[in-house]
Amino acid sequence: MSRASKTELAVLGAISVQPMSGYAVRAAITETLGHFWSESFGQIYPTIARLEGEGFIERDADGKTSGSTYRLTRAGRRRLVTLLHEPIPPAPPRNGTMLRLFFGGLLGAEACRGILDDARLRAEEQLAALEAIRDEVQAEIATDPDARYRLLTVLAGQHSARAQIAWVEESLELLAM
Amino acid sequence: MSRASKTELAVLGAISVQPMSGYAVRAAITETLGHFWSESFGQIYPTIARLEGEGFIERDADGKTSGSTYRLTRAGRRRLVTLLHEPIPPAPPRNGTMLRLFFGGLLGAEACRGILDDARLRAEEQLAALEAIRDEVQAEIATDPDARYRLLTVLAGQHSARAQIAWVEESLELLAM
DNA sequence: CCGAGCATGTAACACGTTACATGATTGC
């Protein structure tokens, strides 16, 4: 995963599902990959321009006057599979919640409990959102076996959110002692 | 947490524990905050220069010829506490493992199992590392009550790593069906 | 004396977001 690759991978992946515009790519990433990925227009449009220049995607020759619909070329599909095979180096950790909590002695127990409550709230919201998505994806598996993989990413989110909640509970007990 | 703040917070936090050089700040962050935070020299040195210019840290007047030892000024301590009180906006999610897994249909079950095995391996290593740190920190609590807060960050890492492992187990079973 | 580690700093680059500018389409 050397150059210009993570955004490229996300964009190619989105377009591989079905041909769409840059705007729709953004929407697809926000809605469908939203719980583990994000891209902004400022990244997406230049990437699309480059991918088109390199022949990995091409415009649909439909009659629309405004907006372009892009679809993968054969080279684009090969490129996508290649990128998927390359490991993505893990990002250096940067967890603001932990940074603040680490220096909790300077903050006071009150404020720290606030941080923990916030963390729990966010995890609970996420958990609820994933619950719904999970049902959808589970239903898709019947018609599309590849939906299994999508299910895995939802499960990961659920495990992570539940772990977060359990951690908050344990932490609050510890602080109460 | 508006401007120039996360690195500033980490640097002030490190120096608040005890006076040290920029090089030592880097080492402290890597070793002690390593499982949830990271900073590079390219960030640390300019930040230290700025903090000194703003009067939040000052050089120790010791007799050393090479290297400077910085300590917090009174304003610096106030600044640190202020920064700790400000919430840190959560970073947009970007999980490369999930991005690859989501398009697992194009990758094949074999490669996906490889991704999962990797994820489990990393989580197990992390878990082992945290186990040792946890014992250390737990021992410190007897003499330093503030060590509790440090313990919380270790617990978070453990919860997260265990959740990751459980997710991999469940995922491998799902793929094997 | 020499190599390992301590120490400082910067320049180039990569990546990503935000804000802005601009216009087409469509449903009410």
Added chain:
DNA sequence: GCAATCATGTAACGTGTTACATGCTCGG
């Protein structure tokens, strides 16, 4: 017709890493 949404693009900015250049200090 007008508002919401679809759609495209860019410029400015912030942030962060990597690689490089440089020199000190101390133990063996």
